[in-house]
Amino acid sequence: MFRPGDVVVYTKxxxxxxxxxxxxxVEPExxxxxxxxxxxxxxLVxxxxxxxxxxxxxxxxTHLIAPDDPRLRPANLWEKLFLRSRFPSPA
Known part of the structure; x- marks a missing residue:
């Protein structure tokens, strides 16, 4: 599903x-x-x-993430366009 060079969003x-x-x-205790x-x-993958x-x-x-981790997802078009400064550069 993911290839090197793909931008992803991880919810921590x-x-x-x-x-x-x-x-x-946000949830208070x-x-x-x-x-x-x-x-x-x-x-960046x-x-x-x-x-x-x-x-x-x-x-x-660097982080190693399990392929079946539900918190990892591909970045959507909105994020790629408007939040591109938050992603690392491919170089």
Whole structure:
């Protein structure tokens, strides 16, 4: 499904005291000052092999994601056009 050079969106779950501006699906804890929320990460596929899908962030970090991870999806046209500055460059 994914090939090297594809741009993907990974929805990462976070748990902190203050959600950032890009947070969505924000849920407060029942008794406490923490929030659980999701943030979309914009990555580039650098390779696909038997281990999984290798992705790179804008800052150069690499991640190995399982091919059946439901939090990983291809970027849609809207994201490719209007959020292209959030994706890493292919070079």
């Amino acid at each position: 779950t976070k748990h902190t005291t203050s959600p950032g501006p890009r947070a969505h699906d 029942s008794r406490g000052e923490y929030y659980t929320y999701a943030v979309d990460k914009y990555w 650098t390779g696909v092999d038997a281990e999984g899908i290798h992705c790179r962030t804008r800052r150069g970090k």
